[in-house]
Amino acid sequence: MERYAVIGQPIGHSRSPAIHARFARQTGQDLSYEALEVPGAELQARLAWLHQQGFSGLNVTLPHKQAVAGLCLSVSARAQQAGAVNTLLRADGGWIGDNTDGEGLMADLVRLGIGIQDRRVLVLGAGGAVRGILAPLLALRPACLAVSNRNPWKPEALAEAFKLHGPVLPRTHLALKGEVYDLVINATSAGHSGAMPRLPGGLLAAGGDAYDLSYGPAHAPFAAWAALQAASRVEDGLGMLVEQAAAAFELWRGVRPQTTAVVAALRRQVQTGTDADEVVPGHQAPRRSHVELPPQD
Template sequence: MTDRYAVIGQPISHSQSPAIHAAFAQATSQDLRYDAIDVAPEALTETLKQLHADGLRGLNVTMPHKAAVVEQCELISERAALAGAVNTLSRTDAGWHGDNTDGEGLMRDLTRLGYTVEGRRVLVLGAGGAVRGILGPLLAAKPSQLVVSNRNPWKPEALAEQFKAVGSITPRTHLALKGDRYDLIINAMSVGHSGSMPRLPDGLVADGGACYDLSYGAAHAPFRTWTETQGATRIADGLGMLVEQAAASFDIWRGVRPQTDAVLKALRAG
């Protein structure tokens, strides 16, 4: 029988994950089916039980479920435990095993783009589930400063406490960023999906600085517009990260890591 996989989230209609995993399956001669399933937060627990009962072999998890799904796992990996967020579920006899490939996906894409973290001043915008998955790998890359900023001051402070055993995070509100300059700004806010950007101080992008958005497609447009008004010349969306984290999930499920360059090129062209 064909093995079944899916991505769950809300909204989900924009997801490129089915196309990515179909391409991976073809390239690696794997027999599988991969779907996108819209799941409301209040339906998460029952949906996971049903998908397990239906025999799905694995799931990708996207917003807004990455943090909530942790409590639905029988076991979670060390990096998922550190993040407090899960984006990859693998079937076990008793339930689901949770992992997080977001940080790995980001770091691989930053390397592909030539964006350097070591010794650089790095700003992460946002403090949700997507941020939790990337902070560990970012800290491991040894930036000179890592700032997490959010409109709510308590969320960045909680993250700084959560990750203090791994490295130093400076919490900031958006307004408190005034006067700062950063070599790399990573947008992990979800507001782009509603076509908006919060008000941020001018001058945050250092000379020659790079900007990276975890979002892609229409959700990337507000951040791109903001970076252009700030004079940034190196701007990237998160499509490459999506492909790289998907490849890491595929490897967990199927035991083979697919090549990503051709898939990313096809998505850009299509």
């Protein structure tokens, strides 16, 4: 049985084992997928050890997405552009890095019927996730694409870094006053501390959409903001989470799982506060940190 895992710290919150267990069952694949707690100081040694143990692929989550990029034999063009890796594929002598976050968002927007072309799009935040989604968003030819951030220098840097893909309008949150957008995408991590960036009113056009990369309790502040703006719809990032996982699964196994039922099941879990892990009939329960990692010197 081929082995896969997600690595990060902390890892107890990860929904990836439950998602991949469902994908495996749905596609009839015989594999195991675990969640492994890996401290930053041990990242390089653990990656080498997991390769030595024969793992076929890994997902990477916070806080290692950037650091892992520098530990790969090579990285895909999109991971290079993002400066971050969320998926590792086994190769002779090491790992090849990729980034499926942008593909995950695009697939979720398609699934939800949220268009980009000819619409005025505002992205809040300028961190690693934004680096992963900007190029695919620009490829869909929005009427304009603005990036607004608390730290005012990051949008300027992103506009420069992505100028070959299309124009990015750098903004600060306050400088958005008087501007109007058809779609606002929240890619800040503010919701994890119960916060929402301070934004001027009137940002969202009548009939405008709001999309949040965050989900669960972290989605609440943005959802409340969007409701105040009378957004026509507010979506959270659960669908993107499942879609980026489906893209990784396809890279590893050569088959793309169906996502709609998996998103629905995950949403039920989140809404009912069920534990992240779930036993899928016919498959073993996803495991956490069961691998005995070697002691570090």
